[in-house]
Amino acid sequence: MHIIEFNAYCAYYKTKSGLIKALDKLSFSIDTGEIFVVVGESGSGKTTLLKSVLGQCEYTEGDLFIEGMSVDDLSVSARNIGYVRQEADLYPHMTVYENIAFPLRIIHTAQAEIDRRVKEIADLLEIPWLLTRKPRQLSGGQQQRVAIARALVKQPELILFDEPFSNIEPNLRAEFRALLRKIHQALNPTILFVTHDLGEAFSLADHLLVLENGSVADFGTPAELLQQHHSVLLKGYLK
Ligand code: ADP
Ligand code: MG
Numbered sequence: 338m339h340i341i342e343f344n345a346y347c348a349y350y351k352t353k354s355g356l357i358k359a360l361d362k363l364s365f366s367i368d369t370g371e372i373f374v375v376v377g378e379s380g381s382g383k384t385t386l387l388k389s390v391l392g393q394c395e396y397t398e399g400d401l402f403i404e405g406m407s408v409d410d411l412s413v414s415a416r417n418i419g420y421v422r423q424e425a426d427l428y429p430h431m432t433v434y435e436n437i438a439f440p441l442r443i444i445h446t447a448q449a450e451i452d453r454r455v456k457e458i459a460d461l462l463e464i465p466w467l468l469t470r471k472p473r474q475l476s477g478g479q480q481q482r483v484a485i486a487r488a489l490v491k492q493p494e495l496i497l498f499d500e501p502f503s504n505i506e507p508n509l510r511a512e513f514r515a516l517l518r519k520i521h522q523a524l525n526p527t528i529l530f531v532t533h534d535l536g537e538a539f540s541l542a543d544h545l546l547v548l549e550n551g552s553v554a555d556f557g558t559p560a561e562l563l564q565q566h567h568s569v570l571l572k573g574y575l576k
Contacts, residue, residue, distance in 0.1 A: 339366040346399035361551040376538035377548035383531035419488035419496035425480035427472040434468040
């Protein structure tokens with residue numbers, strides 16, 4: 338089953354000098370429950386691709402389906418999609434508990450259920466001891482764990498990660514990759530993860546798409562891509 342399907346999909350931005358194309362005729366699909374990684378240099382279109390899935394791109398061509406429905410026909414509130422950005426972007430005046438609970442408060446979840454879900458997700462992210470702190474009392478890595486918990490608390494079937502580990506100290510990144518695998522095993526969501534780090538991409542992906550100037554430069558499983566020695570882009574990365 339495909340959870341997401343791009344079909345000859347293009348996305349543009351409107352600028353003073355006219356429309357510029359950020360995604361160019363993308364056609365690929367993402368299987369339900371897999372970890373799908375998009376890797377590409379800065380400016381290749383990774384964030385635009387995630388914004389497209391969130392229905393935040395105004396000027397588009399072609400089709401994009403989520404669970405068989407066109408994104409154009411899905412209202413934003415009807416989508417239960419988690420989104421983790423590069424910056425943790427927590428609400429500074431709220432405790433960790435309230436930050437994680439916030440998406441549930443918006444939909445008027447009962448307090449007992451909020452309590453249960455926040456505790457469950459805090460356990461999974463290994464941060465129950467941080468629940469009473471404010472964001473400024475946390476390290477960068479801890480803040481990102483809270484941001485991930487907040488994105489997961491509504492139990493989305495699809496979670497988008499936009500270079501979530503790039504602000505984390507290099508020696509902690511392996512720990513975060515392990516955490517991502519643990520989340521995937523525990524909750525079994527589909528994960529769409531974008532990064533400029535090829536090592537990260539190869540270590541996480543079930544399928545990997547290499548994006549170059551808004552187009553698909555390469556696609557396959559990590560093993561398939563490693564066998565393709567003719568791939569100019571991979572040679573560039575793996576010298
Ligand atoms: P990435 O996330 O891979 O760095 P982006 O998706 O942010 O790439 O950007 C893709 C292209 O679209 C880039 O050329 C970028 O300059 C352009 N772009 C992104 N956002 C805007 C915007 N709001 N207005 C105009 N151009 C944009
Ligand atoms: Mg980006």
